[in-house]
Amino acid sequence: MILITALLAAGVALAVLAPAVLSRADFTAAPVVGMAAWLGAVAATAGCGVLALIALAWPGDPPGNVLAGRLVESLAAVEPVVVTWTAGLIMPVAVIGMIVPTGQLARIVVGHRGRGAALRRRHRELVEIVGRVDAAGARLVRLDHPVPLAYSVAGRGGYVVVTDGLERCLTEAQWRAVLAHEHAHLRWFHHHILGVCQVLAQAFSWIPLFAAAPAAVTTLVEFAADRAAAASTDPQALHSALHTVAAHESAMPTARLRLIDESLPMRLECLAAAPESRSAARRTATTMLVVTMLLAPAAAVVAVGLSAAMVCFITV
Template identity: 65%
Template sequence: MILLIALLAVGAILALGTPTVLRRIDFGGAPVVGIVAWMGAVSATIAVGALALTALAWPGDPPGNSSVGAVAQSLAEIEPTVVTWTADLILPAAMAGSILPVGLVARVAVIHARKWSAHRQRHTELLALLGRVDPAGTGLVWLDHPVPLAYSVSGHGGYIVVTDGLARCLTETQWRAVLAHEHAHLRAHHHHILGVCQVLAGAFPRIPLFAAAPSALTTLVELAADRAAAIRTDPHSLGSALRTVAGHGARMSIAAVEPAPDSLAVRLACLGAAPESRSAARRRAAGALVGTVLLVPITAALAVGLGSVAASLALI
């Protein structure tokens, strides 16, 4: 029971508190660190929930319960009474807690996968009719359209769609920077990262961490692709290409979720930052992330301690 309370405390902190903390950290200079932080928080929340259900359904004393009990000895004294009161409810609650979330995620994932597959098939069919494959074998599909546009399509045999309008309004260096940006999305599997977050947000829209992840990661994957493209080409060329595309009312984003309103301004600011500023931003982001990671178990321990004191006082 004590281990279960500790896991629930950690899970609540991760699900409710980390979105606020992560939003306050400037990951502009280290977008990959930001992606790892958000996906790590999501993964940790899922893992803690699974461990809590395992501890609930475990026959007898679960492993680690005695060591956790040393931290909250007063709660351990009332644990037999609590277990006696709830013994008949533990197994059904554990089974329901395991089956319902898994079933809900599976349902949303199947719907998401079917929609994505159907959309990709229709998109491929339209491109076969309207587009033309680059004869140089560069993985480009051209569209005869005046609006400057470029985007990547993930999956087996991923490719990049570009318009003639984009080629006409960009210089050679800007063109290479835009292609490097889209190739970075495909190499880093950014589409799949966003897809996982969208499935979790659809399955658990009332959990703040899952609800906030798609929007936050949409900006971060764009920043990560910008950084990769800037390293391969140069930041100025990519920044000027983004301004050109935005000036025609188009946007370069791989996500179905709309990025934040200031996403373009943030991207341009990061591309225009001096190398020293970017290095300082990376150090600040890494330090803030380490502090957040350490804060979670400390806060959970305090929550368990306060809970044990409250429970002891209630029995007096």
């Protein structure tokens, strides 16, 4: 029971505390670190829950439980009583705890993939009718439309869609920077990362960390694409391109990752920041990543310690 208590405590701590900590951290200069922090917290929370259920259903003492018991010897006297009292409930609770979330997650995943595939298929059909493939640009489709637009479409053979209006309002350097931004989304699988976060948020909306992850990761992948584009082209070119597109924008597609979104002011500020300030922000972001990852083991230690103290108090 000690191991299960520690795992549940760690999972609950991450699910509740991680979004509060991460949402206050400034990852604008280090978006990859921020993505690692959010995705790591999500993976650790899910892992704690899965391991706790496995330990609950494990016949006899699960691996690691003996080692955990040695750390808190005061629980040894009452643990057999607890196990005996709950023996009839352990297996049903474990089975239900595994089947229900797994079924819910499977249902959401199947629906998400089906709807996404259908939307991409219809979008591709429309683009093939009204668009034209750029012979000089890899995975680039042009639309004859005056509104300056640029967005990427994921999936097998992902591609970037741009309008003639975008090319007309940008310089050559700005144009290259915008294309680099959109190709970065495809190269680093940002759509898939965001899709995983959205599936978990839809399946387990009652978990604070999972519910907050999609919005945070959406912003971070835009910063990450900006950084990739700035590194391969010119930060000032991307900065001015975003300004230009924002000034001309009047409509946007329903794509999840868009060139212009609510994070634009922060993105422009980050692109205009001096290299020294960006380095300091990256160090701060890395520190926040380490602090967040320490939440799980710290919570487990505190929970087990409190359990031991309560047991000692009861048995005295």
